[in-house]
Amino acid sequence: xxxxxxxxxxxxxxxxxxxxxxxxxxxxxxxxxxxxxxxxxxxxxxxxxxxxxxxxxxxxxxxxxxxxxxxxxxxxxxxxxxxxxxxxxxxxxxxxxxxxxxxxxxxxxxxxxxxxxxxxxxxxxxxxxxx
Numbered sequence: 033x034x035x036x037x038x039x040x041x042x043x044x045x046x047x048x049x050x051x052x053x054x055x056x057x058x059x060x061x062x063x064x065x066x067x068x069x070x071x072x073x074x075x076x077x078x079x080x081x082x083x084x085x086x087x088x089x090x091x092x093x094x095x096x097x098x099x100x101x102x103x104x105x106x107x108x109x110x111x112x113x114x115x116x117x118x119x120x121x122x123x124x125x126x127x128x129x130x131x132x133x134x135x136x137x138x139x140x141x142x143x144x145x146x147x148x149x150x151x152x153x154x155x156x157x158x159x160x161x162x163x
Contacts, residue, residue, distance in 0.1 A: 088118030
């Protein structure tokens with residue numbers, strides 16, 4: 033008897049993140065990377081999450097580094113309820129998803145280079161702020 037597959041659903045935020053990634057990789061001159069991402073999601077990530085929905089690392093198990101982070105993490109845990117918030121690394125992308133019963137809700141996706149600060153844009157006015 034085969035085990036039941038989880039259902040994978042995309043949130044509106046996840047879909048918006050895909051649009052941001054498309055623009056981001058196009059700006060880098062690597063528009064083909066978006067097509068590769070979509071193929072990776074369809075051919076690998078979604079099937080993996082359907083078969084192994086707990087494969088990602090538990091997101092809320094990390095220790096909070098500050099009081100603010102602790103409070104936000106606690107609030108997020110209350111919103112998830114009995115579900116689990118997990119993260120999944122796939123190539124250059126970090127996905128955040130909620131597993132609630134047998135449904136995987138894809139919450140967020142970011143390219144690894146989107147996770148860094150854009151100092152050039154922040155300091156367009158001639159360099160870092162002076163103290």
